[in-house]
Amino acid sequence: MxxxxxxxxxxxxxxxxxxxxxxxxxxxxxxxxxxxxxxxxxxxxxxxxxxxxxxxxxxxxxxxxxxxxxxxYPEIPMLPDTLVGRARSRERSRFSDTRLEPALRLTFPYVDPEMRDAAAISIANTQINLRLHGLGIMLQQSDLPRDRLWMGDLGTIVTLEWIALFEGAVVPKLEWPEAVQIYRSDMLKHQAVARVLATYRPAMLHYMREKGAHSSERLGPQ
Missing domain, CATH: 3.40.30.10 (Glutaredoxin)
Known part of the structure; x- marks a missing residue:
């Protein structure tokens, strides 16, 4: 392929x-x-x-x-074997692609500090916090086990890494629900997630340097 x-x-x-x-x-x-x-x-x-x-x-x-x-390639399944489980995984995927990532995308025109617009950044900050709060509720309501990696986790965890990188560098401090912080920690226990993000973070930082943003390498709430 x-x-x-x-x-x-x-x-x-x-x-x-x-x-x-x-x-x-x-x-x-x-x-x-x-x-x-x-x-x-x-x-x-x-x-x-x-x-x-x-x-x-x-x-x-x-x-x-x-x-x-x-x-x-169903040998390592990434969708649950129940109707409700598959629906929950797909719901998380759609939430990530249509709610969480678009809130993050509001910040993209302002990664360069010289292009910052305080009003626009405030709107983006509010939207990201709203979506993080919503994700926290969804995670609390979901019974998908975390020791398995589901398709719905893929876009979610990568978007959360971008949000964490932009916190402090592009948008003010965010309100991270405890459920989302635990979820991020659980996802990093999966080898594929840890490996890809380890090689992906330098590309993320390079993108920010190209745009003129000077951020630290702190990727998320401590």
Whole structure:
């Protein structure tokens, strides 16, 4: 399998965790010509990353790719074996992609200190806190065991790493629910999560340096 990816993409990191957890062999290259280039669009019409090439199949959208790989390689399952469990995992994925990550994305135009807008940062801070609070409630209500890694965890844990990195550097101190702090700690016990994040954090910091932000390497609440 071939993956078109970038070093600092959140969704590419999400896919890397799944591939490593399932112990799947893959190679990774940047989009030829760059994402959105005519060369890449000829290969991947949507221009999105990550993109998966698996024999004659080329597809994008990290969640769609994850579902495809789960069906093709079920030996290390990442969806629960119950109807409610699968629904809970997918619910967490959707929350991460449509609520938590968009709140984080509000900060992206202001990573460069010279571009900071106090009002916009305040709005982003409020939205991130709102989503962290919501995630904390969802985690308390979920009975998905933490000693297993589920598809719903992939985007969630990577987004939380970005939020933790931006805390203090881009947005003011955040309100981390205890349930979310425990969840982050539990997720780092999974080898695939720990391995991918260990190599991903330098790319995250490089992205911030490129944007002119000067942050420490503290990644989250102590």
């Amino acid at each position: 071939l993956i078109y990816a970038s070093d600092h993409s959140l969704y590419c990191a999400k896919l890397r965790i799944l591939l490593q957890h399932k112990k799947l062999s893959f190679s990774e290259v940047p989009p030829p010509g760059g994402a959105g280039s005519p060369t890449y669009l000829a290969l991947v019409p949507s221009g999105n990353i990550p993109a998966l090439v698996d024999e004659n199949l080329t597809m994008t959208d990290s969640e769609a790719i994850a579902e495809y790989l789960e069906e093709k």
